[in-house]
Amino acid sequence: MSDILEKQIVDLLASRNHDEAFRIIVSGYKERLYWHIRNMVLSHDDTDDLLQDTFVKVWKKLSKFEGRSQVYSWLFRIATNETLTFLAQKKKRHASSMDDERNDVSRYLKADEYFDGEYAQAILLEAVQSLPDKQRIVFTMKYFQEMKYDEISAVLETSVGALKASYHHAVKKVEGYVKLKVE
Amino acid sequence: MDLNNDKRNFDFLHPAGQKSTGMKVPEGYFDSLEHKILSKVHDEKTERKIVPITRKVYGVVAIFAVAASLIWGAFFFFSPKGVDTNLNNDVAETLNWELYEEMDEYFLAENLTEADLENIEFENTYLSSEEILNYIEENHYSEYLISELY
Numbered sequence: 211m212s213d214i215l216e217k218q219i220v221d222l223l224a225s226r227n228h229d230e231a232f233r234i235i236v237s238g239y240k241e242r243l244y245w246h247i248r249n250m251v252l253s254h255d256d257t258d259d260l261l262q263d264t265f266v267k268v269w270k271k272l273s274k275f276e277g278r279s280q281v282y283s284w285l286f287r288i289a290t291n292e293t294l295t296f297l298a299q300k301k302k303r304h305a306s307s308m309d310d311e312r313n314d315v316s317r318y319l320k321a322d323e324y325f326d327g328e329y330a331q332a333i334l335l336e337a338v339q340s341l342p343d344k345q346r347i348v349f350t351m352k353y354f355q356e357m358k359y360d361e362i363s364a365v366l367e368t369s370v371g372a373l374k375a376s377y378h379h380a381v382k383k384v385e386g387y388v389k390l391k392v393e
Numbered sequence: 394m395d396l397n398n399d400k401r402n403f404d405f406l407h408p409a410g411q412k413s414t415g416m417k418v419p420e421g422y423f424d425s426l427e428h429k430i431l432s433k434v435h436d437e438k439t440e441r442k443i444v445p446i447t448r449k450v451y452g453v454v455a456i457f458a459v460a461a462s463l464i465w466g467a468f469f470f471f472s473p474k475g476v477d478t479n480l481n482n483d484v485a486e487t488l489n490w491e492l493y494e495e496m497d498e499y500f501l502a503e504n505l506t507e508a509d510l511e512n513i514e515f516e517n518t519y520l521s522s523e524e525i526l527n528y529i530e531e532n533h534y535s536e537y538l539i540s541e542l543y
Contacts, residue, residue, distance in 0.1 A: 232434070236427050244423070248416060258422075262430055269434045324417050331415040354414065 212238070219281050228272050235272075235285065236265055242355070243289045249350040250293050252335065254324040260296055264289045283364035290347060290365060297343050337387035341380050348373055349380040 215238045222231035243264060248257040267288050275284065338346055351357045351365070352373075359370045366373070 233427075233431065236430050240426055240430075241423055244418070244426075249414065252416070254416075254418060261426075262433055265430045266433060266437055269437070324419065328415065335414060335416075 216281050220277060223272070223275060223277070232269055232272055235268060235281070239282065239285055240265075243285060246286060246289055246350070246355060247293050249338070249354045250346060251296065252339070256296065260289070260292050264292045267292070279364060283361065286351075286365040287367070294343060294347070333388055333391045334384070336391070337384040340387055341383055345376050345380040345383070348376045349384065352377050 215234070219231050219234055219238075222228075222234065240261070244257060244261050247260050247264070248254065251257055251260065264285075268285060271288070275281075279287075338349055341349060347366070348362065351362045352359070357365075359373050362368075362373050363370050
């Protein structure tokens with residue numbers, strides 16, 4: 211993550227220039243947070259809503275940010291919690307049809323105007339969607355976002371050991387899923 | 394396909410080795426996003442400022458309305474018999490009208506004490522149930538995450 215950006219934001223917050231700090235946060239992290247959310251929920255519209263909600267929460271909490279964690283991990287934590295809440299609510303709403311829905315991801319992606327990937331990419335996303343929510347988050351951050359374990363650890367407030375174990379389980383499951391579909 | 398030889402890497406699934414998911418965004422989305430978010434936050438700020446003051450205005454108006462009713466009641470009770478009740482009605486209406494007329498922002502600014510203003514600030518914090526829900530959600534998920542990761 212960019213140390214310069216981090217320092218710029220921290221300095222602005224220290225001088226209580228919240229408006230400018232927020233503007234730089236949005237400008238500097240909008241894309242990373244977008245893809246962080248999108249890789250978990252797939253739909254662009256859902257991602258757009260969640261991203262906006264995330265930034266509104268960031269704004270509301272900005273004056274209380276004490277700098278105990280880095281700005282980027284704080285942002286990712288808020289975005290992750292927003293996404294987890296959304297996924298949990300979605301799961302409740304569609305409790306009975308969730309399995310069908312997950313197994314139908316590739317069909318959904320094919321019909322999605324904001325997906326132009328190949329079949330194999332759709333299968334990979336489908337495999338990721340088949341993971342439990344928390345494993346999905348770890349896999350997404352590690353594989354798609356290419357975040358380091360210590361960065362993920364700071365965001366999820368979980369030990370690196372636990373994350374490695376979680377990622378290992380996720381990879382095994384994704385491997386199994388892809389193997390089944392591709393072969 | 395030997396997945397083990399791919400060092401647990403799924404890059405073989407992506408065209409030309411690129412780690413792309415195939416997902417895309419509408420054209421110009423990120424360019425307009427910043428403006429959209431800043432506008433939304435501006436709206437939130439405006440809303441937060443207005444709501445408690447509106448409540449305060451209603452509160453002050455209600456107090457004066459009750460006071461006006463009491464004055465009107467006292468006037469009616471102590472007035473000698475035979476007085477034209479139309480006159481009493483007129484007096485009460487005028488009294489009410491005058492009190493409401495004075496409920497402008499200058500009147501409120503002059504008459505709200507520092508304690509009132511502190512209460513307004515307090516309402517901002519106290520009534521933010523969303524903040525409380527966020528806190529619960531965050532803590533709930535931290536615990537859930539730890540339990541599920543193992």
